Structure formats: structure tokens, C-alpha cells
Amino acid sequence: xxxxxxxxxxxxxxxxxxxxxxxxxxxxxxxxxxxxxxxxxxxxxxxxxxxxxxxxxxxxxxxxxxxxxxxxxxxxxxxxxxxxxxxxxxxxxxxxxxxxxxxxxxxxxxxxxxxxxxxxxxxxxxxxxxxxxxxxxxxxxxxxxxxxxxxxxxxxxxxxxxxxxxxxxxxxxxxxxxxxxxxxxxxxxxxxxxxxxxxxxxxxxxxxxxxxxxxxxxxxxxxxxxxxxxxxxxxxxxxxxxxxxxxxxxxxxxxxxxxxxxxxxxxxxxxxxxxxxxxxxxxxxxxx
Amino acid sequence: xxxxxxxxxxxxxxxxxxxxxxxxxxxxxxxxxxxxxxxxxxxxxxxxxxxxxxxxxxxxxxxxxxxxxxxxxxxxxxxxxxxxxxxxxxxxxxxxxxxxxxxxxxxxxxxxxxxxxxxxxxxxxxxxxxxxxxxxxxxxxxxxxxxxxxxxxxxxxxxxxxxxxxxxxxxxxxxxxxxxxxxxxxxxxxxxxxxxxxxxxxxxxxxxxxxxxxxxxxxxxxxxxxxxxxxxxxxxxxxxxxxxxxxxxxxxxxxxxxxxxxxxxxxxxxxxxxxxxxxxxxxxxxxxxxxxxxxxxxxxxxxxxxxxxxxxxxxxxxxxxxxxxxxxxxxxxxxxxxxxxx
Numbered sequence: 289x290x291x292x293x294x295x296x297x298x299x300x301x302x303x304x305x306x307x308x309x310x311x312x313x314x315x316x317x318x319x320x321x322x323x324x325x326x327x328x329x330x331x332x333x334x335x336x337x338x339x340x341x342x343x344x345x346x347x348x349x350x351x352x353x354x355x356x357x358x359x360x361x362x363x364x365x366x367x368x369x370x371x372x373x374x375x376x377x378x379x380x381x382x383x384x385x386x387x388x389x390x391x392x393x394x395x396x397x398x399x400x401x402x403x404x405x406x407x408x409x410x411x412x413x414x415x416x417x418x419x420x421x422x423x424x425x426x427x428x429x430x431x432x433x434x435x436x437x438x439x440x441x442x443x444x445x446x447x448x449x450x451x452x453x454x455x456x457x458x459x460x461x462x463x464x465x466x467x468x469x470x471x472x473x474x475x476x477x478x479x480x481x482x483x484x485x486x487x488x489x490x491x492x493x494x495x496x497x498x499x500x501x502x503x504x505x506x507x508x509x510x511x512x513x514x515x516x517x518x519x520x521x522x523x524x525x526x527x528x529x530x531x532x533x534x535x536x537x538x539x540x541x542x543x544x545x546x547x548x549x550x551x552x553x554x555x556x557x558x559x560x561x562x563x564x565x566x567x568x569x570x571x572x573x574x575x576x
Numbered sequence: 577x578x579x580x581x582x583x584x585x586x587x588x589x590x591x592x593x594x595x596x597x598x599x600x601x602x603x604x605x606x607x608x609x610x611x612x613x614x615x616x617x618x619x620x621x622x623x624x625x626x627x628x629x630x631x632x633x634x635x636x637x638x639x640x641x642x643x644x645x646x647x648x649x650x651x652x653x654x655x656x657x658x659x660x661x662x663x664x665x666x667x668x669x670x671x672x673x674x675x676x677x678x679x680x681x682x683x684x685x686x687x688x689x690x691x692x693x694x695x696x697x698x699x700x701x702x703x704x705x706x707x708x709x710x711x712x713x714x715x716x717x718x719x720x721x722x723x724x725x726x727x728x729x730x731x732x733x734x735x736x737x738x739x740x741x742x743x744x745x746x747x748x749x750x751x752x753x754x755x756x757x758x759x760x761x762x763x764x765x766x767x768x769x770x771x772x773x774x775x776x777x778x779x780x781x782x783x784x785x786x787x788x789x790x791x792x793x794x795x796x797x798x799x800x801x802x803x804x805x806x807x808x809x810x811x812x813x814x815x816x817x818x819x820x821x822x823x824x825x826x827x828x829x830x831x832x833x834x835x836x837x838x839x840x841x842x843x844x845x846x847x848x849x850x851x852x853x854x855x856x857x858x859x860x861x862x863x864x865x866x867x868x869x870x871x872x873x874x875x876x877x878x879x880x881x882x883x884x885x886x887x888x889x890x891x892x893x894x895x896x897x898x899x900x901x902x903x904x905x906x907x908x909x910x911x912x913x914x915x916x917x918x
Contacts, residue, residue: 322697324645373884379696381883383643384840387700388880391833395872508828512708515701519694553712556705560690563702567693 289423291545298541300430302534303437304499307492308514309521309529310441311485317524318461318481319375321382325390327511329486332393333359333493334408334502335401341408348408348498349432356490363486367479375478390507397504405501414498433495437533440488441526447484448526457481516559522569531571582911586767586904594902605752609745617748621816623858624755628809629831630838630850631762632802637836638845639766639774640795641781643696646703648832649710650680650803652825654810656714659820662732664719669728669736670750673811680807681800688799692792704828711826725821733818744816751812758805763847763903765801770794778845806831829872837879843889847903852891 312326323329336358337351346354370389374381416428448454459467460477468474496502496510513536521532536555543554562569605624608617629647636642654676661672687706694702715723737743765771773794776784785791810831814820824830834857842853857875864871886893894900 320696322701324697324700370880370884378887379641380637380643380844381887383697383700384836384883385880387645387833387836388840388876388883391829392873392876392880395870395876399868399870399873508704509708512701512705515698516705519698549712549716553709553716556709556712559705560709563690563693 289421291542293424294541294545295538296424296426297430298538299534300426300434300537301541302517302537303430303434303530304492304495304533305513305517305536306437306530306533307433307440307488307495308510309517309533310437310444310526311488311492312511312514313518313524313526313529314444314488315481315485316518318457319478321371321375322386323371323485324383324386324511325393325507326386326489326514327509328390328393328397328507329359329489330493330496330510331502331504331507332397333486333490334497335397335406335504336490337408337494337497338401338406348410348494349413352491352494355494356487359490359493360483360487363482363484363489364479366486367482368475371482372475372478390511394504394507401504403503403505405503406497407501408494408497410498429498433499436491436495437530440491441530444484444488445526453480513555516555519569520559520562522572525569525571528569528571532569535570588901588904590900591902591904602756606749608752609748614744617744618816619858621748621751623854624751625809625813626834626838626857627850627854628755628758629806629835630842630854631759631847632805632809633832633835634839634844634847634850635762635765635798636802638839638849639778640798641696641778642795642799643700644703644802645700645828645832645836646691646705646707647802647806647835648826648828648830649703649707650684650806651810651813651831652707652714652820652822653680653683653710654807655814655820655825656717656720657807658811658815659720659726659728663726663729669732669815670746673750673754673808673815676811677804677808681804684800684803685796687803688796692795692799707826707828711822714822714825721821723822725819725824727819728815736815747812747816751816754808754812758809761801761805765798766847770797774798833872834875837875839889840879841882841889843891843895844887846889846891846895848891849889853889856890 308327308330312323315321315323333355336355337348340346340351340354341348344351344354370385371382374385410429413428413432417425418428418431419425446454448458456467456472456477457480459470460472460474464474467477492510496506513533517532517536518529519532520535521528521530535558539558540551540555544551546554605620608620612620629651633644633647636644636647657676657679658669658672661667661675662669667675691699691702691706714720720726733743737746766774773784773789776787776789777791777794781791810825814825817824838853838857839850840853841856842851843849860875860878861871864874867874882889888895
């Protein structure tokens, strides 16, 4: 039963990893940009929620409705002012600019909030749980996290494949020059995509902050988890990314059962094994 | 009459001057222990370490487009190999430096088969994962103190040099030797036919491949060289520190972020870039060191600004303005316009 428990908890944490990954995967799909600062933006969102909660006494989970729009606006500006200038045939500028941004955000957070680890308190919901059978119960918060991940990914999927905006984004993704000829404004579309990505980042950041302690140095590891979920699931497939997050979460949970030191290692090893034996990921995009 | 209407040259007037200055500088540095105090020697040692790491990273990113954010994997690996060799195999630390290089070269081959499956930015994060794995494995190595690390036993420290001065001199000279060897290796590699292949890859991978360059093997060769170099430098870093721990050995800030900033600011894809970048880095560091974390914010912002507005770095600006090539790796065609006729 301990093992079943580890697997169930791993699946639920996988939802959080899928949230880390969804924003990353989205902007890569639209503009082939890998945002190295993605993890640090998640942590930044967690601190924004912290500030918001301290100022207004709001429940952290409701702070999503304040932080997400802010974060999305910041994403729009970030893309317009910074990343749009780096996009082109050369892969170095976007990579190095986002790496620089990552270091800047980490150290700015360190200056403003110090290196102390913090946590958001969401009240009674944190300890509420639903007993399933003897020795196995599901926490309400992890369940909420997982359901949020499914809803978020479902919404992204709907946006991409059933709305005019999604059509525009897919068009620029397929061929930006032709999309421009058809009257799309790529720079604006990219900025919209970054805004959506950062709205998802805000959701992920708040769950990160409620679930466990966080500090300014946590970003790179969130980036790595998200990235591993994307690669395990298969590039360009959002539901695959959710599956990738779940696999990563379960691997870490089982690793931790063997030895606490093996928690992170087990996740990385699964990722490396996928890379070695199935580099296209478990569920690569199939498109007609 | 039949004399060719052009000549092909590699050296430039300024490259001869640069070579002379480089030799003078080398002589000054080699005699360092006789005229520098302990703090300056430590500073120069650190300067050499960053110069070596930046030159190797420049080789990877600037010439083969392999942007690795995981070279700290090999810096830390080199350090751990040195400690392992000295503590368990009884190999003298100075001899363990080439051992670390060879071990890293061997290890980097299977790793390259994994990470080369990822392209561009995903390669960057993939190398980072590899570095994380190395760090987690090192934390599991109980004989090396696990997560808290270990100090070099005093008997081994004494075997480097019997007094503190002698030890620091030995480490200084070895660092100088390894860095100079790395720089010469990078220079010669870029001038060889592999270098021509690499520059072709930098300009266009597809065109290079279709002209018969084996892109995959050229990149792999470069990766192995860069990893072996990073491991040798890493072994020296921790020989000087006398102590190693997973978090310091595999620090992404110390061994990769600074190195990337140095190369970007100096001029990526130019052999002179890391030299200029390292000098600027140390000037900035010595003037802004009381700023603490904001020092990194300043450095990061400068690197971002350079990438946006002068992507060829400071040396690129100088080169565009004056056309200087201090360490020429390419060849130039000189047309003999005064010999008209033919």
C-alpha cells in the first residue's frame, strides 16, 4: 500500500509538472523559443502571490485571479520589448538573452526577498483529504492541482484547435512568412502567446508556493522538470506533456521510496532513458 | 608573367604584434611567483581559470552552435577525479590533472550520444540535466563526504609542495600551463582542417554537410575536447581550494553563467572574445564586488544588452571598426593589383 500511495501521490504531483511544462511547450511550439528563464518566472509568480497575499489577506488560491492577469501583461511586454528582438535564424540570441534574464530574476528576487525560504498558507484545504481505502487517501490540494492541470491543458488545447486565435498561432508556427502575407501580425501574436504562457506560469507558481517551501534559487529546477515532462511526453503534444509530467512525478515518488537521495535522480534517469531509447518521446505529435 | 595575381596570407601586421605581446605576457606570468604577492597570484590563477573555461565554451557555442549550460558537469567531475585519484589511488595531485582530462574525454563520448539528440536550446537544458545527474551522484558518494563534501587530507596537500608558498607556486604554474595549453589547443584546432570544417558549420550547417563536412563527428570531437579541458581546469580549481562539495563543484553560476557572460560580452565566435571578456569581467568584479547579488544583475544586464545590440560582442565591434585579427584562424586573399597585364 505504501507503494500504491507513492504512485498516486506521484501522479498528482505530475499535474504540477505538467503546469510547469505547458507554458514552455506553448511558446516553443509557436516561435521555437526555449525560455531558459521559464522556471525563474514561475518562482517570480510565487513571490508576486506572496506580496499580493501579504497586502490583501486574500486566500493564496484566489490570488491566482490577481497574479495571472499581471503576469500575462508582463509576458506581453517582455515579448514585445525583449524576445521579439532576438528571434531570427540564429539560435544564440534568444537562448543567451533568456539565460541572462534567468540570472537577473534570480538575483533580483534574492535582493528583494532575501534567500529565506517562504511558503503560502492556503488554510484548511491544505490538510483536507479524501480517504480512499485504509492507508490511502488523496489530499484535496494535490487533487485540485491535478484537476487544474487538466483544465488548463484542455483550455489550451481548445484555444489552439477551435478558436481563431489558435488558428493564427498555428499559422505563424507553420510558416511565419506566409502567415504575415495572410495579414497576421507575428510580433503581436508572439506577444499574445507569451502572455498566455505567463498566465499558466502564474497558476503553476501559486501551486508551487502553496504546496511547499520556495526560495529564489528554485527556478532552474522547475525549468528542468517542465522540460523533462515535455521531452518524455513528446514535443508538440500537450496531453503528452501531461502524461510526461505524471511519469516524472511517479518516477520521483518511487525513487524517494528507495532512498530519499534518489528522488530527483530517478526522475532524471527516466528522462535520460527516454532520450536514449525513444528520443521522439512517448506520445509524439501525430498530424495528418 | 605567370606569377599569380593574388597571394594568400594568414598573418596580419597586428597579429605579429599580438603574438609578441602574448609572448611577453606569458613570460611575465610565468615569472609571476617571483614578483607577485599571494593575493595577486590567486587573482591571476582565477583569471587563467576563467580564460580557459571561456575559451572552451566559446569553442563549443561560438563555433559549433552547441550552447551547453552544463559544462559545470565536467568541472565538477574533474575535481572529484582529482580527489578520488589522490585519496584512494595514491596518484600525486599534479599527475591526476591529465588523468581527470582523459577520464572526462572518455565519459563525454557516451554522454554526447545522449545529449546530441537534442537540438539548439533543448540541447542546452539537456546538458544541464546531465550536470544535475552528476551532482546528485556525487552527493551519493559517501566516501567523498556525500552532500557535505570533503577536504584534501593534509599528507596529500603536503605532497604538492612542502610549504604553503611552494604549493601555491606549483598550483599556479600548473594552472598557467594548462590554460596556455588549452588556448594553444583551441587556436591550433581552429586553424586545422577541423577548424575549417567548424567555421563552415558555424556559417551554415546544411551547406557544410553538403560540401562533405561530417558535421556530427566534427561536433563530437569538439565536445570531447571541451569536456576534457573543463575537467582539467576543474581539477586545478579544487586542488587550489583544497576542498570539494557537490554544490560548489557543480555550480551553474560559478562555472557556466559567468563563463557565458564573459564570452558573450567579449565576443562569441571570436578567438579574441574570451580574452577581452575575461579582462572586463575581472575589472567589473574588482570594482563592483561590494554590490553582492546586484553585481550579477549588472553583469546579466550587460550581457543581455550586448546580445541585443552588438551580438558579436565588444571584440566584434572593434573588428568591424578596425578590421583587426589578433589571432587569425582564417586566410585572406590579397589581389596583386599593381601587377597589371596578364
